[in-house]
Amino acid sequence: MATNPLHGTREDPATAQLPAGITLVGSELRSTNLERDVRDPHLNSPYVGARALDVLDRVANAVADLKRTRAWSFTGPYGSGKSTLSNLLDAFLGHDTDRQDEARQAVEATSPGLAARMEQARHERAEEGFLGAVATARREPLAATVHRALATAVERRWGKRPPKAVEQALRACAEREVPTTESLLDALTALCDTGHPVLLILDEFGKSLEYLAASGDSGSAENDVFLLQMLAEKGAGRSGLPLFIFTLQHLAFSDYAARSSLIQTKEWAKVQGRFEDITFTPNFGDAVHLLQRRLDQSAVAEAGQQLIRDQAEAAAKAWTEHGLDSVVRISPEMLASLYPLHPLTAVAAPLLAFQIGQHDRSLVGFLTNDEPNTVRRTIDGASSSAPERASTIRLPQLYDYFFASGRTTILASSNASRWLEVDNRLNEAHGLPPEDRDILKTIGILNLIDVDGVLRATPAMIQFAMNDPSNAADPERFEMLQQRLQHLVETGFLTHRTYSNEYRIWQGTNVDIEARVKEIAVHVAPSHVVDHLGEHLGTVLPREVVAGAHMQRTGMLRYFRTAISLQADKLDGPSVVSDAADGMIIFHLGEPSTRPLVNSPLPVLIGTTKDPAAILDAGITLRALEDLRHQDDIDLVAGREIEERIAEISQELGTQLDEAFNPQSEESSWYLWQSGQDTHSERSEPIEARSYGALVSAACDRVYSQTPHIRNEMAGRHELTSNGARARRVLLSDLVTNTGLAVLGYDTTKYSQERAMYHGVVEYMGLHRAAKEVGQAIQAQTIATHGVSRPDPKKHPEVIPTWERLEQALTDATQPTPIVDIYEQLMAPPFGIKAGVVPILMVAALILRSSDVALFEEGNYCPRLNPEIIERLLADTGPDRFTVKAVPIGEGQRSLVVERLAAALNVDAPRSRTARNPALLAVTRAMLERVMVLTPYALHTKRLTPEALEVRKVLSEATDPDQLVFTGLPQALGLDAIPANATKDEQAAESYVTRVTNALDAISGASTALRRDVIAAIGQAFGIAGDLTQLRSGLAEALSGFADASLELDLQGFVSRVLNTSLPNEDWLDPIIIRLTNKALGDWTDQDVDSFYPRVKEMARRLDRVGHLYQGQEVPAPQTRAPEPKQIDTHLLTLTTPQGTEVRTLIHVPKKVRNTAETLVVGVIRQAEKELGPGGARILLAALAERLTATDSDHDPQGEEKL
Template identity: 25%
Template sequence: MTLSKQYSIATRHQRSTRIDSDLSADFFPGLVYHGTAQATLETLFRQYGQTGQSAFTLTGAYGSGKSTVALLLAGLLHADADIRSSALNAINDESKTLLEESPPYQEGWLQIRSVGGVSGPIESFWNATLRALEEHPKTFKVSVLLEKYRNANVESDRELIRTWKALFEDVAPYVDGVLIIADEMGKSLEYINRSGGDLHLFQDIAEELSRIDTPVIFLGLLHQAFSEYAKERGTKLQDEWAKIQGRYSDILYNVSTDETVALISNSIKTTLPQSSSDQLVQCVLDALDDKQQRKELLLSRLEQCTPLHPLTALLLGPIAKRRFSQNERSTFSFLNSHEQFSFQLFLQQTSDQNARYDLSHLWDYLEANMEHAILGSPDGHAWATAADAIRKALKQDFSPQCIQLIKAIALITLFGKPANLTATEKLLLTATEITEQEQLNVCLQQLKEASCIVFRKYLSSWVVFEGSDLDIAGLVEEKIDQLHNSHEAIERINFSSQVIAKGHYHEFGTLRWAAQTVAVQLSHIEINTLITSRNGEFADFLLLLKEESEERLMELTRNDKSLIIACAPNASEIISLANEKYALDLIKSDKITGAALTHDKVAREEFRARTFNAESTLESALTSAFNNALWIHNGVVFDKETISEIATIAADSIFHQTPKILNELVNRNKLSGTAVSALKKLLEAMLDKEDSEDLGIEGFPPEKSMYISCLKNTSIHSAEGENGEHWFRDHLDKKLNALFAAAEQRLKDRKGSGANLSEIAELWARAPFGLTRGVIPIFLLAFLKSMGEQIAYYEKDMSGEFSFIAKPDSDYVHKLIKNPGDLAAKYIVLENDEKEWLQNLAIFAAAETNRNISNNILSVATPLVTTIHNLPQWVKNAHHIVPDNDKRNKTYLRIRDLFLQANDPHTLLIKDLREELITFGANDFTSQIDLLEDCFKTLRQKHEQMLAVIKTKVKTIFPENGEELAQMCQYVEQNSGDLRLKAFARELAKSDTGLLQWLESMIQIVIGRGKQNWNEGILQTASNKISDYAQDFLTVVKSQHSNGNTANSGKTKLVSLVLEDDDGKLTSFKREVRVIETDELQSTMNTIENQLSDLDDFYKINILQKLLRKSLEAKS
């Protein structure tokens, strides 16, 4: 059977006492009426009875029993006979006598028992007052009285005091007096300080209530003096608050070590029979160097503390009073704790009836659960030294009893003085399982040789060895003194917590958060820098550590809704902790102390723990400040809302035009890989399947949820459509209407140059819309499609310039996600004369392409641009379109180039083309269209005209046709050794087909270049080259005669000219020429002869031979 079956903690000690709910007759039996409690009540009774003092404060540590004493007072003055009788039984005769002589008692006192909390003192006092009226048996029966005060409106200090005075006079016939108990009065003072109020209420309580005829006793329970609650508001206010507390009689409630033992003994209950005596307790008392009277008093108390070791019971009181225990642990929270190495776990895990929860157990409990707090307290250095000594012992091969011994020495060294305990050898024989002096001597010697402990002769006791030369606590204080009036520590606070606007997120689906920033005062922070340095935050909670006027903060927050400002209610605590944290940083960075820390293990451990404690405590203080401050936003003070609720109000105010998009997958700024893939698929479906239900998305993939949230539920898209339209930007939710209207206005503002889509994305990302990066591409594409033919699309080309594109494609939507800055759109709005010009162009384009053309810029521009781009390459590069008219030629060339270089249909048709036509002199639409029509006709026919000229030349050289030409070509193809001549002959054979492809092929053969590489110069060469190939062709044909075939021998003759060069060598020039009848030549011959008739024969011969040579050389 474990000890937990035999020992337990009394129910009354398992939780803190509540004065507003724990008062009953069952509360008082077993209550320990120790000396401090007795002195407190008797002091109050004497001062009330002898001096008329009616306002009291009871100041004591957390968990020391102040609320219990307050309830005891309430029980003694209660109207219920059973409660009063039970309370009277708990006090001694001296106190009863004093009670009878002091407060009057017949009907019982009206008891207003209030507990301070998050609400203000006025509210808590008045609620407690109404409960008191219902609780007292006499006042409860007076219905008129109850109804009167239930309907009273009490909202200010003055109203509360005035109403109380009236009430106390009204109840005087029914009660002996009024007892007001204010538990957790410190929280009420914190509330007043936080709200920037004053202590008029508590000043009036002390002054006004003492002047009325009805007896009144006010008792406030505090942890510290009034002035301590106003530290951060300056010494002047502290002095004022201290003066107000001077109107109260402050009773110090400081429970002694022995009284704590009495409380512990009373709280531990057992099912075992009471033993006659406890040998261990007697041994401990024998080892104490103290008065016999104290030992006799402790004997029975320590015996009743079993299974706590007597030394543990004696040390719990001093430990509970240390700074690291305050607000965290009381003696009774220790007794009830189930933490690691706790007393409760000891009871549950131990079966030995004789086992005790000794100092070794207590050390383990403190080390596991409170070391971080201890190291950051004034006891930190001593604890670190003791902990290092114990770790040093653990590394040795020491017995478990030896380890238990050093833990006992450590705790007695640290906390034994208030209990008058020193680690003498006689006391140590009772502290552990070691009961023999010889065994104790061995252990002590081992620990001493390991430099874990040292003997102090003047104390005749052992203490933990001082293993460190650095006084961290002293160094911290020194550095803090150096920081006096400096704000460096504050400026180095790194508080990176954020506030989520949860309500905004749940309503609109967009996650927004605000930064939390700390500053000394407004003059120490650059607001513009604060705003521009945001990284995703929509606002800043700016916590100031010095008071600023509320009017100034209101004005500042009205001017910029992204600022939420408050003054910290616990500024002094934050400043103090920040100074400590910065002081520790300075110690570490100091050349001397930093080096010493590196080599001092004890100091290093203390420093580490103290730094951790300072950081965590500072963070807790900042968190508390942010949660409890009175925040001002948009000129309004928020005193009830949580910080998240204020963030929601701010987000709703700033982003008042944000649409509702409840989709966590896409409504965010950073998308997952899955979300990006789904987004691409959705945008592609928006391009290709707008007339399909759900954009053709089957099943329920991620893109389907995006479609439903962003497009379907918002009515932006409909598969059915209206008048052929599937995308809508009007008559939607008013916030979506505003969103699209802003984008449309931006396009209209940029109608001359076009708007970069990143501009619209940034517009939507800012207030008042606040769209996320995930949603923007969807709404952007939907918006562009809803604009229909009113916009033109542009995309950056390889040169980085924007070029017109007919419509978005998959590459376009990918850029829409990754880099909308590479995309642009232009809003197209036409004046009346521009509309008329476009209509004329549409008619021209329809005639040009022989199909119906819609009357919009893109529909008109596309076929005309296509026509020009489909011209042969050489025509697109030609410089002589109209050879005989230079002005017209230049105009046609510029018109052609406009269409070739066009990247903006609006600029092309409405501006550039028309300006060019007007420049030529065509001033009206009819003449302009006529000129444009002639230009297109000229360009389109240029290639055919070129082919016609070359065809005429070919037919001049080869007048044959039909079978005769075919035979000539066949012969050349079969007998020529020149592959290109063979190809020439093969294409020439096709010349009778009526098509011109043979001529294009022939040109490519003779010049050796494809059509894409033709130009005017090359085509001129082609004409000469054809003559050359014709000579070779005819030469091969002539060879038929030499082979006996004379069919064609009479149609060509060989002309040869032999000349002597300057060097005496003979050069021959020859050419096959067509035979022409003499009659056809006679006229030309006569003309030449007449021109040469006056010349002598030498001149005639020289002229004729040069002309003949020139003609024969034309082959080259």
């Protein structure tokens, strides 16, 4: 396809020369089989790299300290070294001294200190070594695998003559095809009792897990789970068995368990939690060391050694110039030991092996296999005893090896599509000269291994890769390479990414991506880039930054949210109360003078960079590519290239942003403004830190310098979790109701969430202490041992500024002030109290200031702070619904009035160090409570004095204690209001208090007075005088004759309630009243009062009319005891008028007044005889009878009967 190819861009492999004497150590990397290799007396010199050192360090710590984890699971792909490391551990800890020595030497070669520490730990734990219980798992029950491992341990240590107890235990295991869990645990215990710790290693453990997954919920599967759980538990803790467990598998437990039932998955999750998982990820340094150890140059002559050293020096220089130290730091000596590998070949080989999942085996195969393109074949064919140069094995040969020998594994790799794309494009390059094919292979390898742009295929990198390091700097070769690269671009085999100067293997397309991007970029404004970066915050630049160090010191979880700005933007920042963020970080892509104004009183950090234009240019290209991607004429090839360019430029842009704003970068400058509203001023502070988190912590330390410290992570945040909110609600309710108890009465044997919040917030800030520490007066005969307190300046100095600000805010609240306004003061700098903590401070202050601060809910005064109010206060809208007002009463007339009112109302005002004055709120509460308990009748009746009516009205409408006591009540009584500066006037105060208390007594006594009136009305209607007891007994005697009578329903109902003996006196009257009026006494109105006497009189008349029908018919029931003597005599008076009308009236005569009546009769008869003459007594009797019957007839027009 190419015409007139240019020559001289590469060195011909056919003329390569290698100094003779280079040999390869080991012909192959044999797979480790643990069951086989633990019996091998030699370890074959394993290399102990960084990955193995980490595992050995954990094991050494666990052997030395049994409190550490002793169960591990090794997870990693084939060839990652799990089995080899396990064999090394078995040798180091085992009883075979020869294997011990080899293992120690292998570890000493890398870490002499770790080797010594591990040897000492083994010697102290088991001088004669561990028992190596090793088995390779199969698709069988786990119990069978463990049994085989224990049998291996016994056979390796004692042969055919184990201790008797061990032999018996193993025999018990062998009695069944699959041993029981109990028998295996017994055998394990017997082995540990011999004084030898047990090292249990289960290789290919994934097969056991696959067997378990296939078994489902069967009994054997359940036993396997239980067995592994018991093994891990048996070897846990200082008191556990000296058992060390290793499981080796390719996937994590959860990946195998995913094929099982939900129950099994949960059970395996529990088991996995008892194992410490160690993932065997490839280690690049280990792979390079493996290559180094396989190459032996000891037989190379000095002349050849000098050629190798010269090549290594040139390679080291080029390595540094290309910035490859970030990939791996390689010294000239190491580069020399890697010869004949080109430095890039030594790096690319492990990276390619990692991609296809063969790791160390692929590397050793590239070195030692006897097949085309291997290092062995090159050494055999190019070695020279008198070489003129030291040629290197470069990337094209590495490409040929992997695509020829490793094609099968490539197809199974996760990156197969990209590999095949490169290979297919090269296969299409028919007719290209070898130089061009080598360029394509080199670029293909670089395309495959480059991840972060360090190894991207730039012209300089391609030149380095295609030549021996000593010739890589040849300018003529470089010039010819660039011409050939341009030729390959023009023929469609390569594409050149201008922005990164990178070449990529290319399938070709008719879309001119470069031209289209430039065309679109013209229409992309820098503001579009800022918008795009803002939408993607959280990828490179953080979306939020937590002040971790500040949080550790203070307990307050703070974070700044971030934004990106350009020129003189105006940004909305977080508010004090409603937003969780405590400030803002701005990444400014403009000149410092164009920094934005932030609409927020909270702190702002603004970072600038020296070259924002470079970031904007990259962002414009990225936006242009993203727009191009969605256009209709983009084919698959162009689409893939655009996607790759987007991914690459996104990564590059991320690198630029990190370098531009990272606090450690020389490109960035950071400044702090205490308030976002001041960013246009020069009141900034330069600030330095090592990270964004440290930057925000330093800013918080400066801005929120007076924040109190707490020790409870549930509370110290803006929005509490559901558990945290519940704990805070319970805590504050208990602070109100159980304030006098130590630890608020919490069970000290349990550490509940509310108790944790108590200790970490309330107690830690000094808000609740023992009474003697609080310094408050303790009431006599109280059981309170603790109380709410102010923070102690000596013990809690960091809380004092906040507390003083809170107290001052309450004192300054001379008008009703929303609690949210006070919250805002406490949450703003310099205090910065988090929303989870500020209600705790507020409630504590309200308790302490209960005497001079009033609390209102939606304008209504709250006489008590109770759990219900606490719950509403903590609601989302609570701070807006509640207000507070300071109500100081001074030392003048107001103080005197409150003092006299407290005495008159018998109010025990709470004592508080805050208020030296008597408690106005306690007096107000006492008066309001009298109104709050009034019955509907007492609350609405007009049957009170005018003053009482006015006082009741004022109390019913009261919302402000101060206004109530000193303005509303005096005016209700016709007095002047009491100003705050009024001087003392004993007489006026006494008069005011007397009139208030009289009115209160009248209001409170309205229901009692009504009850007395009702009793009197019933007595009058039935002719029974006396109190409630006398009324009840009198009515019972008077109506006892109706007990078994057949009466109308309403008469029967009244009689049955009168004669009810099961109720006490205080409850007896209410059913009678309800029967008469269909309404409870407390619900009466004044109209009910007016209509009651006629109703009860009517009931008495109706009973009178039917009463004569039952006179003399009463049949006494059989008595088991002597009847109680009657207290009332009943007489029937019958009067016949001249018209023939006969009127009957029942007259009830209480026996206690009978004697008085008889004495009175004697006097009256004498006076009648004297005044009326002979027969005067009879004349008087007739007149009295007519008068009485006439009175009754007035209330009962139909009461007369015709004879």
